[in-house]
Amino acid sequence: MEPTAVLPHIPSRTTNEELAEEKRLLIGEAAIRCFGQGGFHATTIEQIATEAGMSVGLIYRYVKRKxxxxxxxxxxxxxxxxxxxxxxxxxxxxxxxxxxxxxxxxxxxxxxxxxxxxxxxxxxxxxxxxxxxxxxxxxxxxxxxxxxxxxxxxxxxxxxxxxxxxxxxxxxxxxxxxxxxxxxxxxxxxxxxxxxxxxxxxxxxxxxxxxxxxxxxxxxxxxx
Amino acid sequence: MEPTAVLPHIPSRTTNEELAEEKRLLIGEAAIRCFGQGGFHATTIEQIATEAGMSVGLIYRYVKRKxxxxxxxxxxxxxxxxxxxxxxxxxxxxxxxxxxxxxxxxxxxxxxxxxxxxxxxxxxxxxxxxxxxxxxxxxxxxxxxxxxxxxxxxxxxxxxxxxxxxxxxxxxxxxxxxxxxxxxxxxxxxxxxxxxxxxxxxxxxxxxxxxxxxxxxxxxxxxx
Amino acid sequence: MEPTAVLPHIPSRTTNEELAEEKRLLIGEAAIRCFGQGGFHATTIEQIATEAGMSVGLIYRYVKRKxxxxxxxxxxxxxxxxxxxxxxxxxxxxxxxxxxxxxxxxxxxxxxxxxxxxxxxxxxxxxxxxxxxxxxxxxxxxxxxxxxxxxxxxxxxxxxxxxxxxxxxxxxxxxxxxxxxxxxxxxxxxxxxxxxxxxxxxxxxxxxxxxxxxxxxxxxxxxx
Amino acid sequence: MEPTAVLPHIPSRTTNEELAEEKRLLIGEAAIRCFGQGGFHATTIEQIATEAGMSVGLIYRYVKRKxxxxxxxxxxxxxxxxxxxxxxxxxxxxxxxxxxxxxxxxxxxxxxxxxxxxxxxxxxxxxxxxxxxxxxxxxxxxxxxxxxxxxxxxxxxxxxxxxxxxxxxxxxxxxxxxxxxxxxxxxxxxxxxxxxxxxxxxxxxxxxxxxxxxxxxxxxxxxx
DNA sequence: GATGAATGAGGTTTCATTCAT
DNA sequence: GATGAATGAAACCTCATTCAT
Missing domain, CATH: 1.10.357.10 (Tetracycline Repressor, domain 2)
Structure with missing residues (x-):
């Protein structure tokens, strides 16, 4: 089968890739709920953090840019x-x-x-x-x-x-x-x-x- | 024929509606060129102004909000x-x-x-x-x-x-x-x-x- | 009697001082009506001009600064x-x-x-x-x-x-x-x-x- | 005794009300020093921030509008x-x-x-x-x-x-x-x-x- | 003399990102 | 790992002032 596309690497500030994936899942789900309201630009990191039940700083451990x-x-x-x-x-x-x-x-x-x-x-x-x-x-x-x-x-x-x-x-x-x-x-x-x-x-x-x-x-x- | 939709009124700081329409045409065309590059949010008013060959202030005479x-x-x-x-x-x-x-x-x-x-x-x-x-x-x-x-x-x-x-x-x-x-x-x-x-x-x-x-x-x- | 205070000279772009005084009276009266609403800073020259029934440019013939x-x-x-x-x-x-x-x-x-x-x-x-x-x-x-x-x-x-x-x-x-x-x-x-x-x-x-x-x-x- | 007037709520972007009060005190004091010079309108947020020894952004965590x-x-x-x-x-x-x-x-x-x-x-x-x-x-x-x-x-x-x-x-x-x-x-x-x-x-x-x-x-x- | 279109500097406000705790 | 206070660049928008007509 043809080679599958590979997700551009998202550098996390952690070594535990497993935990990183778990958190990214939460972040992604929270983000969708927020983006659904006002789109990407109108959504703030703080909103996503609140929606995901974590802090702004923590999001930036698993993600480098918005x-x-x-x-x-x-x-x-x-x-x-x-x-x-x-x-x-x-x-x-x-x-x-x-x-x-x-x-x-x-x-x-x-x-x-x-x-x-x-x-x-x-x-x-x-x-x-x-x-x-x-x-x-x-x-x-x-x-x-x-x-x-x-x-x-x-x-x-x-x-x-x-x-x-x-x-x-x-x-x-x-x-x-x-x-x-x-x-x-x-x-x-x-x-x-x-x-x-x-x-x-x-x-x-x-x-x-x-x-x-x-x-x-x-x-x-x-x-x- | 059924009644046509009517454009929500865009208040201009001018009474000369004819000129307003003319300028809005230019603004709209410039805006499209800009939005095409980076979308609505990534485009600044200044970019649109430059593209339209007019000043930021002038845009705001014919338009109230971005x-x-x-x-x-x-x-x-x-x-x-x-x-x-x-x-x-x-x-x-x-x-x-x-x-x-x-x-x-x-x-x-x-x-x-x-x-x-x-x-x-x-x-x-x-x-x-x-x-x-x-x-x-x-x-x-x-x-x-x-x-x-x-x-x-x-x-x-x-x-x-x-x-x-x-x-x-x-x-x-x-x-x-x-x-x-x-x-x-x-x-x-x-x-x-x-x-x-x-x-x-x-x-x-x-x-x-x-x-x-x-x-x-x-x-x-x-x-x- | 002691010398009276003298109004700091307001340079007008006109020679007809009589007319200037007449216009300044109108401007001052219009201005007061405007200032009464929102104060000096919240009032725009355009508002004063409208209130005085003259154009912005004309005000600036009889007055140098706001x-x-x-x-x-x-x-x-x-x-x-x-x-x-x-x-x-x-x-x-x-x-x-x-x-x-x-x-x-x-x-x-x-x-x-x-x-x-x-x-x-x-x-x-x-x-x-x-x-x-x-x-x-x-x-x-x-x-x-x-x-x-x-x-x-x-x-x-x-x-x-x-x-x-x-x-x-x-x-x-x-x-x-x-x-x-x-x-x-x-x-x-x-x-x-x-x-x-x-x-x-x-x-x-x-x-x-x-x-x-x-x-x-x-x-x-x-x-x- | 008669009921006391209650300060209109100033929403802060923080839940820590204690810190908010502390900062607002600093902001208020700095603001007075600035307003004393040139009044409310002539004072910029940046001036207040500098005077209060904090950044513009921080002021807006504890205050919603100027x-x-x-x-x-x-x-x-x-x-x-x-x-x-x-x-x-x-x-x-x-x-x-x-x-x-x-x-x-x-x-x-x-x-x-x-x-x-x-x-x-x-x-x-x-x-x-x-x-x-x-x-x-x-x-x-x-x-x-x-x-x-x-x-x-x-x-x-x-x-x-x-x-x-x-x-x-x-x-x-x-x-x-x-x-x-x-x-x-x-x-x-x-x-x-x-x-x-x-x-x-x-x-x-x-x-x-x-x-x-x-x-x-x-x-x-x-x-x- | 009179107009009002045009300019652009500068103000308020937001928010992605960092970092001390 | 986790927090959220702090920063500051940059965006939108206003408006005093000018100037061609």
Whole structure:
């Protein structure tokens, strides 16, 4: 398998890397809660410290710059997608069903942690080049799980011969729209409906010409 | 026609509204160039002033708070879409072709002014409630031009009976992806290819079952 | 008579001194209205200009620095006292009655223009040394009208042999208290009562021992 | 005893209220020294910080707005009067002597801290309504100590039946004149003479008709 | 004479980061 | 390891003053 992206080293003032990781987890979670309110710039270290139940000084034992906290937080968020997609990728299912499950898993995380998703999209560019490059790499790797499902469908002849990379990015982005424009969609439909509709959009694109639409995985064409 | 959103009043220290508008245009354009580099928070008023070729003090004659500059800049950006879509909406064309032209127009603006598009997506939430509400309204109004084209296609029976609002939001978001993830896509394809592909995705969704794919407006299924 | 204090020259950008004086009158009056709201520092030239119905630039034709406006305004205020006291000083009246009339005149101005009085007391020290010295001189000159009445009473033997300068300053200050602590006294008594009481205080001090209290000019010892 | 005025809460960025009070004391003292030079508006936070021997940032840990510094400084000043008057109020003395001591105590503070006194008089109105109301309340409470002495004299029949509230305000204001017009009086007399003269003025008002002036507490009728 | 747009120095305030305890 | 007081650079914003028209 291709080499995985490696998180730019965050120098800690401690030797106990294990403890450092544990604390960084707390810091990252607290940070997300804060960033969700007012974004990265409007959040102060003091707020994060309070939210994490530790002191400002302690945060700076495990983190060198404020930006590191953002990187940690985004990194944690990206791991969520990976964790959710890996088990599905391993299942032995027809490609369409596998894709459906992958989309529900991916979009489900966005629904349950909309702040994390929104922050990843909104604030990544605040990072320095190394941080941004890392996030891009991680994103690519995460998306690759979906990409492979589509490739598999194409190989098996159940999907049309499309550019799997392209439609994968669409899938990811349309998932994030639920976080970015949630204020709009939540009023119009449930999250399940939302995912189902996006899945149908994707399937309409992937389904080979002439293929019967009744393949069991989709239903509502025009619900609302 | 439905009432248009009205820009929250930005008080100027001047009575000459005409001059105020002229200056705000300059300020907005300069601001976009600056925000494109480092975002709203990393940009200082002094940078904007220098970029706009005026003094800090003068900016504050036409704007009350830094946020107002963002609102002005976003407002200008939104106007671009509207200006581009209105003439197309008036054309007498088959729905699919009209939609294609609308998408090319909409996406074309994003391609030519990627900073504007990215900022609108990334920084809107920095605005206060009044500003955010205004942007949401404007967005809805802009999207409505696309929505109507789709509705027309449905009414004429050339599009499937889908939720026009939903697919319209997808179209808009996928257009913005070119600005948000440009670093990724520009390396892979031309902007025309990008639009064409997204158009095909949308058409795969809209095309009624059994409809011949050869309707003259689309071509490449799997280009790259 | 001793030489009168001379207003530090305020250079105007015009040759027509007559017009300059006329405009300065308007500026001073507008300034007082503004200073009354928020004091000297919180008032902007623009506010004064608007209040005076002229432009900022025009003010600067007749005044060189913002402080000049304050000086002009204070000078106008001081003239009010002088104008009111001079005719009384010329009257041929028993000293106690003359003093009573002088106090009513002096205090009456404070009552009718409390902002002017308060500003003179509060903001004088903002002036540069030349300005402050001028105000001090003017104040001395104004007080001298009262001082002379008291001296006359002493000379005639109807007042006790006190330090006329000292009690005169008391009289002036107690008059200004109505402007400085008006919020307190206006709720407790009418302005006439206030003056009467202060007059009685002064007369208790000035009245020679054994002198009959019934000299027609006083009445209420403990009104409220 | 009547409820005391409560200082509007000044939020500190610290939980250690004890330290906060200690620092606020230093800040207030430094502020007074600065305000004495150029007044509230002409004084910069940086000047106060330097004078207090701390950094600008530290000041803002214990104070939220510049105005808070003024409030703190004025509050400290008002406490001085109270501290000086309370022990005297408890003494068992003839009313006239008690009043004399109270006036010497009150005026003595003004003589020793003329800047504090002047600032309280000049700058109070800069405070917001809550601050102003607090200062008014404190002033009333302080004055009440003097008021009670006078009332006692009236009750015992050694003072005339006057309005004690009124003469008390006179006493307070005439004391402050030494701070406001010190440049004038210091050249003419010692502070003791000044107090003695004002005391005589007050006693002339309070002494019942026919009472012998030789009651041991006063002497010079026309000293200078 | 009159206007008000334009300047830019300087003030208040915030907050990332350090470091003594 | 943990704390939070202390620093000071830098940002936003105001407004006295000037000057082209």
């Amino acid at each position: 930006e590191d906290i953002l990187l940690v937080a985004i990194d944690q968020s990206l791991s969520l997608y990976e964790s959710a997609l890996i088990p599905i990728a391993r299942l032995d299912l027809p490609p369409a069903e596998k894709l459906r499950q992958a989309m529900f898993a991916y979009y489900g995380i966005i629904d349950r942690k909309p702040d994390r998703a929104a922050i990843t999209y909104r604030e990544t560019w605040v990072l320095d080049k190394a941080g941004r490059d890392y996030v891009k790499q991680r994103e690519l790797e995460t998306n690759r799980h979906i990409e492979r499902i589509i490739q598999e469908g194409i190989d098996r002849g159940v999907f049309r011969t499309v550019d799997p990379h392209f439609i994968t990015y669409d899938i990811a982005l349309l998932g994030h729209m639920w976080a970015l424009k949630g204020w709009h969609f939540r009023a119009l439909m449930s999250h399940e409906e939302y995912v189902q509709k996006q899945f149908e959009l994707v399937m309409a694109y992937l389904r080979p010409p002439g293929a019967d639409q009744v393949d069991g995985v989709e239903s509502s064409a025009a619900s609302s | 946020e107002d500059i963002l609102l002005v800049a976003i407002d200008q950006s939104l106007s671009l879409y509207e200006s581009a879509l209105i003439p197309i909406a008036r054309l007498d064309l088959p729905p699919a072709e009209k939609l294609r032209q609308a998408m090319f127009a909409y996406y074309g603006i994003i391609d030519r002014k990627p900073d504007r598009a990215a900022i609108t997506y990334r920084e809107t939430w920095v605005l206060d409630k009044a500003g955010r509400d205004y942007v949401k309204q404007r967005e809805l109004e802009t999207n409505r031009h696309i929505e109507r084209i789709i509705q027309e296609g449905i009414d004429r029976g050339v599009f499937r009976t889908v939720d026009p609002h939903f697919i319209t939001y997808d179209i808009a978001l996928l257009g913005h992806m070119w600005a948000l993830k440009g670093w990724h896509f520009r390396a892979l394809m031309s902007h025309e290819e990008y639009v064409q592909k997204q158009f095909e995705l949308v058409m795969a969704y809209l095309r009624p079952p059994g409809a011949d794919q050869v309707d003259g407006v689309e071509s490449s299924a799997a280009s790259s | 402080e000049d406006i304050l000086l002009v305004a204070i000078d106008q205020s001081l003239s009010l006292y002088e104008s009111a006291l001079i005719p009384i000083a010329r009257l041929d009246l028993p000293p106690a009655e003359k003093l009573r009339q002088a106090m009513f005149a002096y205090y009456g101005i404070i009552d009718r223009k409390p902002d002017r009085a308060a500003i003179t007391y509060r903001e004088t020290w903002v002036l540069d040394k030349a300005g402050r010295d001028y105000v001090k001189q003017r104040e001395l000159e104004t007080n001298r009208h009262i001082e002379r009445i008291i001296q006359e009473g002493i000379d005639r033997g109807v007042f006790r042999t006190v330090d006329p300068h000292f009690i005169t300053y008391d009289i002036a200050l107690l008059g200004h208290m109505w402007a400085l602590k008006g919020w307190h006294f206006r709720a407790l008594m009418s302005h006439e009562e206030y003056v009467q009481k202060q007059f009685e205080l002064v007369m208790a001090y000035l009245r020679p021992p054994g002198a009959d209290q019934v000299d027609g000019v006083e009445s209420s010892a403990a009104s409220s | 105005e808070d510094i003024l409030l703190v400084a004025i509050d400290q000043s008002l406490s001085l009067y109270e501290s000086a008057l309370i022990p005297i109020a408890r003494l068992d003395l003839p009313p006239a002597e008690k009043l004399r001591q109270a006036m010497f105590a009150y005026y003595g503070i003004i003589d020793r801290k003329p800047d504090r006194a002047a600032i309280t008089y000049r700058e109070t109105w800069v405070l917001d309504k809550a601050g102003r109301d607090y200062v008014k309340q404190r002033e009333l409470e302080t004055n009440r100590h003097i008021e009670r002495i006078i009332q006692e004299g009236i009750d015992r029949g050694v003072f005339r039946t006057v309005d004690p509230h009124f003469i008390t305000y006179d006493i307070a204001l005439l004391g402050h004149m030494w701070a406001l017009k010190g440049w004038h009086f210091r050249a003419l007399m010692s502070h003791e003479e000044y107090v003695q003269k004002q005391f005589e003025l007050v006693m002339a008002y309070l002494r019942p008709p026919g009472a012998d002036q030789v009651d041991g507490v006063e002497s010079s009728a026309a000293s200078s």
